[in-house]
Amino acid sequence: MDTAHVTGMSPPLRDRLRAALAPPIATLLPRPGSILEWPSSLLPFQLDGVRVLLSQAEVLLADDMGLGKTVQAIAALRILLHRNEVESALVVAPASLIHQWRQELSRWAPELRVSTVAGTPEQRGFAWSVAAHVFLITYETLRSDFAPYANCGPRRRTWGAVILDEAQKIKNRNTGVSTSCKMLPRHRSWALTGTPLENKVDDLVSILEFLQPNPGGEPVAPLHFDPTLAERHRDLQLRRRKKDVLPELPPKTVIRVLLDLSEEQMRSYRWAEEDGVLELRQRGETIQLTHVLQLITRLKQICNFCPETGVSAKVNDLRSRLAVLASEDHRVLVFSQYTDDVFGVRAIERGISRHGPLMFTGDLSQEERKARIAQFKRDKRHRALILSLRAGGQGLNLQEASYVVHFDRWWNPAIERQAEDRSHRMGQTMPVTVYTYTCVGTIEERIADLLEEKQKLFDVLIDEVSLDLDRLLTAEDLFGLFGLVPPASAARASPRGAQAFGEITGGEFEEHMAEMFRRLGFTVDLTPASRDGGVDAIARRTDVVGIETTLYIQCKNHAAPAGVEAVRALIGAVPPGDAGARAILICPAGFSADAVALAGERGVQLVDEKALRVLASQASGGD
């Protein structure tokens, strides 16, 4: 709009006039008669969501998965940009969703210039500097690029809006990611999540700390959940359930499929269980929860495939079902927490190869993920898409499949539902059927029964509280799966909490970490205890193109979070000039804010309990 011809007009007046003269919101909404072109109209509840995003600076959009949170956010952003109420916006999302954001932005706001901040530091530096309306970045990259000084990429400007997709990523307030997000200078803060309270109230509090105005990008004081904060939560959250707003969405049916292991598979299973329980008994008072969890993992893997013969009752059943479904022109998503070629995704692919399955795992690059999904959508000859639960459980639109199979079970029902909602979401025209495999007479059946029993106890709780049931499986529960009684020390520990590591010595913890990195393909050398100078282990790995990565690892299994001194000591111990070197500080109890800030500034990777769990899962063959 040309107003500059009026002599003496100051830029602030020009900006104010642009805002005052912008078309009214009602004429811009994605509905019939809009003066903006939209690919389609939004449903009434989605228009309500857009109106809320336009009218409130802080919003927690917590609609059920599949109701179009991304589209609502993009529509609101587009309108704000057109009305000149926002100049630029930052979207922070998991890596698996970046491509989807680009697609949706291209579809719903094609005139907006989008910059994806990714790649080498030089490429990211350039991406931060381009003139774009929307900047896309992953949580991990944001943490890498975030620094306390004002000139770093994410802090170079005051964002008109910062949008966190899958905002539960910042539920732990002690991580670098969480701190970085909260210190982004911004006028608007939108958090999108389908599971606002995945674990406990503390998770929500961390998200609410983000949902505060912070134009200066100042450090955020911790909040505490009290009646005032509860009221603020109610004011900020917009949550709609599928059953309330989409009664016309086809139903989802979950069927528990009980399978008998074949004779040879059951033989392997029994041998492993007896041997494992014997070993647990022999440990006596030194037995720890980690030992029990390791045995559970081992047995779950055998329920997938016999380690000796590769026979699998689950694959046999899946093959039979696929034969029928393919003849009826249906397609299937298969989820597994394991990715390897003995117990996981790759082994499943081998077992059902005649149906042209595609695989989607965390080790794929962004481009490969994009291509794989496009291939599945495009070519119906691929009757099945086999996904690792972590990589494929979030954000993807896979309505082409109307059948979902949980090849093996995850602890957290919310994660499983999230995976199912890749199929059962807006745009799905067929009823969705979900099969969950459970092998009779095995640990799978006992865990399933235990979880079901626990879930029933909490059905009376309010909808927003979705509990992480694995945290509710006490030591007694887990030891009880094998008819054991936990020793006094293990009985007080939470199943996967920091205390589980706190019960072992520093040396044992270092050895445990070393073993984990070895399983991840590294060659690991533990440094002598008297001369570590801040480094407890050095792990090296050479990749397929000959590039060597060296990790300088410090392990702290203290009860309290690691402080800034630990970070300094590690930085000091890493030899300068080693381009492939990376410093890693592991502390299940978390990190202080100063430690997080310094680590972010100096590129030190911090591994807390949550990240350790992910690494441990990868090391055991999961993703």
Add this chain to the structure above:
Amino acid sequence: MGIPFRASEASADGLAAFLRVIPFPEGTGYDGALFVMSGNGEPVEFCFSSVETPRTALWRKKDLVRRAAVELARSLMNACRSSPVLVLARAEEVGPDVLSGALELSIPVCRVARALDLSTAAPDEHEEIPAGDGLHLFWSVEPPGHGEATRRLIDGLLTSGLLAEPFDRAEAGLREVRSVETQQG
């Protein structure tokens, strides 16, 4: 950084200019604004000016209003760089002889009155009452016929609810100007 609206049929039918003439609160003059907009509501140009009226009993109020409206309209039309194909004004602010009489504009002029206004069409104006909006349109010439670009423009504005609303935006623009001038002292 601007965002271009997408070209659409609505914007291809030309630009509409919305004229406002608003008295100073203290009654010593008038503010004027000419807000030029595309058929899809995109702001294109905003011109503003003001005129003081003489404080004398020699002038009748309605003559003062007419004189102010003519001066403002002339000044704004001269300053405007765009080429609107239609000028709209509020019937209660701008009399029938201001734009088509005193200024002799060559483009259609349409005065817009809300149903509750007391404004009526002048004898040489053509009244049109579009369905549904509660608005009366007083055309200085024969209303544009079916198929004409101006007809498509006016119908598009009606359909989008953008026939009366832009007058409010023009007033909002004037408030911003006044606000800045007041701050600058």
